[in-house]
Amino acid sequence: MDSIISAICVAIIIASFFQIRRWWLSDPYVGVDPNIPEPVKFHPFWGVLPYRDNEVRLRWVFQWAIGRPIMKIHAFKIPFLVVSEPALIQEVIQNPAFAQKEPRSYQILGRFIGSKSTLVTHGPEYTNIQRLIQPIFHRRNMEDYFYQTMIDSTEDYATKIATLAPNSDTAVEGLNALSTIDIDHYNTMYTLDIIMRCMFGVRFETGADDVSNRVEAGAEEVQKQISNLFYALSPLARYRSYIQVRDMRKDFLNIIESKKKNPNDGTKRKDLADMLIEARDPDTGKPIDDEVIIDQFLTLMLAGHDTTAHTLTWILHMLSERPDAEEKLLKEIETALNGRTQLSYSELTELKYMDAIVKETMRIFPAVYAVGRCALYDTRLGKYEVKAGTKIMINILTPQLTERFYNDPTGWNPDRWMTAETFPSHSYAWMPFSKGERSCVGQRFALLEIRVALLHLLPRFKFKTSRLHSIKLERRITTQGVVHMTPELRTK
Numbered sequence: 001m002d003s004i005i006s007a008i009c010v011a012i013i014i015a016s017f018f019q020i021r022r023w024w025l026s027d028p029y030v031g032v033d034p035n036i037p038e039p040v041k042f043h044p045f046w047g048v049l050p051y052r053d054n055e056v057r058l059r060w061v062f063q064w065a066i067g068r069p070i071m072k073i074h075a076f077k078i079p080f081l082v083v084s085e086p087a088l089i090q091e092v093i094q095n096p097a098f099a100q101k102e103p104r105s106y107q108i109l110g111r112f113i114g115s116k117s118t119l120v121t122h123g124p125e126y127t128n129i130q131r132l133i134q135p136i137f138h139r140r141n142m143e144d145y146f147y148q149t150m151i152d153s154t155e156d157y158a159t160k161i162a163t164l165a166p167n168s169d170t171a172v173e174g175l176n177a178l179s180t181i182d183i184d185h186y187n188t189m190y191t192l193d194i195i196m197r198c199m200f201g202v203r204f205e206t207g208a209d210d211v212s213n214r215v216e217a218g219a220e221e222v223q224k225q226i227s228n229l230f231y232a233l234s235p236l237a238r239y240r241s242y243i244q245v246r247d248m249r250k251d252f253l254n255i256i257e258s259k260k261k262n263p264n265d266g267t268k269r270k271d272l273a274d275m276l277i278e279a280r281d282p283d284t285g286k287p288i289d290d291e292v293i294i295d296q297f298l299t300l301m302l303a304g305h306d307t308t309a310h311t312l313t314w315i316l317h318m319l320s321e322r323p324d325a326e327e328k329l330l331k332e333i334e335t336a337l338n339g340r341t342q343l344s345y346s347e348l349t350e351l352k353y354m355d356a357i358v359k360e361t362m363r364i365f366p367a368v369y370a371v372g373r374c375a376l377y378d379t380r381l382g383k384y385e386v387k388a389g390t391k392i393m394i395n396i397l398t399p400q401l402t403e404r405f406y407n408d409p410t411g412w413n414p415d416r417w418m419t420a421e422t423f424p425s426h427s428y429a430w431m432p433f434s435k436g437e438r439s440c441v442g443q444r445f446a447l448l449e450i451r452v453a454l455l456h457l458l459p460r461f462k463f464k465t466s467r468l469h470s471i472k473l474e475r476r477i478t479t480q481g482v483v484h485m486t487p488e489l490r491t492k
């Protein structure tokens with residue numbers, strides 16, 4: 001009897017071994033059109049994962065994608081189609097079959113932003129939320145409310161920078177000409193302050209109060225989980241995000257409740273919370289549920305601060321590297337100011353060279369270098385068939401660095417945006433805010449923040465990139481720059 005049981009056990013073990021081996025070696029691209037090329041022969045189980053290294057992270061966005069309009073890659077047998085040709089990207093964006101975001105790319109962020117966030121919903125639920133969110137970012141609100149809030153925050157940032165400038169009267173003790181700051185960290189705290197003030201009318205300041213502490217801890221936890229996948233998958237990370245989100249939601253709910261008790265009677269500058277509390281569903285006339293409002297706050301806070309901060313960091317770095325461009329921008333600002341200290345909203349948004357600098361920096365260092373979509377039903381993409389459930393990565397970076405669309409594509413040259421002749425021949429060859437229905441709702445807000453920062457900081461400070469530290473470009477979900485700079489007070 002024993003020997004029969006042993007024989008059955010051995011047979012099960014052998015059969016399981018062959019089954020696992022078959023699965024391990026099975027085709028990861030079942031259901032994917034076989035005509036779509038694979039850039040290199042990947043391992044059938046690990047796929048692209050062994051190619052992830054520190055120097056060339058995510059090769060698929062640049063190396064393999066160059067000259068490949070579409071290709072297939074996989075990781076742990078999960079296949080993705082990487083689309084890198086502007087005409088095909090346009091097809092993806094305009095085809096309703098691809099209206100859904102790729103849920104996996106939002107798994108980590110999803111822990112923090114809630115299930116009713118505009119970033120992750122789709123279909124009628126998304127349309128309802130968009131109808132409430134989009135009007136908030138209209139030009140009138142920018143001009144009437146957010147512009148002045150951004151200026152106030154920037155003035156405080158300038159005061160803080162002055163304490164870090166070795167040649168300023170207010171410099172903290174012990175600074176010298178070689179002292180540097182991690183400018184991206186400071187920019188991140190600055191953009192967090194802007195979004196907090198615009199959302200709730202409250203200041204965000206490191207260590208100043210409990211709400212600021214919890215917001216900072218939450219924002220840092222997101223960064224940590226995004227940058228370290230192994231940590232993100234651990235129960236500890238899940239627990240920490242649960243606690244932090246719970247605390248932030250409580251804080252935000254308290255703010256909403258106190259605003260409801262003391263509604264803005266027009267004597268104070270309106271903020272985003274006032275606008276969302278006032279908003280009514282156009283069909284039912286009902287106000288928005290508090291939990292839905294909180295999902296949007298968390299989304300705007302997380303989607304809207306580090307992207308802008310990283311962009312500002314790269315702009316300051318490029319201006320430090322290119323004094324000719326900095327000089328030209330300062331001239332443009334000086335001419336526009338004409339002896340005043342402030343510009344009107346429309347005067348600021350009309351500064352052409354400033355706009356060119358922002359565009360050119362976002363071309364080379366797009367804060368978001370790819371976005372994910374998922375086919376809702378069977379469809380076609382170019383000459384290929386795409387089955388329902390197929391995951392798509394829209395490659396934002398590669399077209400922006402392609403010779404077909406840009407002369408000297410890796411050279412930073414803002415002048416290419418000064419005349420229409422040197423604009424890219426396809427509008428989808430520049431899309432740092434994505435395009436179409438699911439593009440960045442905060443684009444106008446982000447561009448205004450960056451312009452306000454340049455207008456109010458550059459004439460006062462010269463930001464010098466330190467040669468003593470290496471400059472690191474980290475591609476996680478966003479393109480972060482680790483850049484050490486010395487801010488110097490400009491003397492007339």
Ligand code: HEM
Nearest residue numbers: 118119303304307308311367368371433434440441442446
């Ligand atoms: C330079 C700064 C920014 C860049 C480069 C950027 C880029 C993007 C991109 C590429 C998307 C599309 C994501 C996708 O399709 O999966 C997006 C979506 C979004 N962004 Fe931004 N963003 C920036 C700033 C902001 C700001 C300041 C806010 C809010 C205040 C914001 C709020 C959002 C939201 C809510 C979405 C989701 C839109 C939707 O699905 O309907 N972003 N952003």
